[in-house]
Amino acid sequence: MTLKTIIIILMSLVAMAVQSQDTTYYNDKYVEVENRDLCAYFQVVEYHPTDTNKVLEREFFQSGQIKSEKYYNPYNMKTIVGKNREWFDNGQIKSEVNYNSGKLNGLLQSYYKSGQLKRKDIY
Numbered sequence: 001m002t003l004k005t006i007i008i009i010l011m012s013l014v015a016m017a018v019q020s021q022d023t024t025y026y027n028d029k030y031v032e033v034e035n036r037d038l039c040a041y042f043q044v045v046e047y048h049p050t051d052t053n054k055v056l057e058r059e060f061f062q063s064g065q066i067k068s069e070k071y072y073n074p075y076n077m078k079t080i081v082g083k084n085r086e087w088f089d090n091g092q093i094k095s096e097v098n099y100n101s102g103k104l105n106g107l108l109q110s111y112y113k114s115g116q117l118k119r120k121d122i123y
Contacts (some may be wrong), residue, residue, distance in 0.1 A: 020047040061089050088113045
């Protein structure tokens with residue numbers, strides 16, 4: 001094996017590690033199914049390139065429209081952190097909420113399906 005081949009293989013492995021993600025497909029009862037054709041929702045988990053405890057978890061409707069976006073740290077404890085959002089199937093924002101170490105922290109805003117603000121709460 002030549003040095004050039006080894007370098008290409010190493011660079012490919014590094015690129016895969018940086019873009020590490022898992023995709024899981026679910027039916028309408030959140031039971032895991034085999035592929036996107038059978039799903040109602042799918043979830044993409046993206047791992048931080050240098051700290052696998054930091055994770056961005058995005059959930060999508062079968063159409064590909066985003067459903068939710070959640071940040072975890074550490075992921076194995078499912079500790080929610082930062083700004084987390086949910087959307088309706090029409091693409092309108094459903095809610096925005098901030099977490100600190102798994103606890104509500106700061107402003108929580110929820111919206112009607114029309115996009116009109118429903119309520120604001122502070123934690």
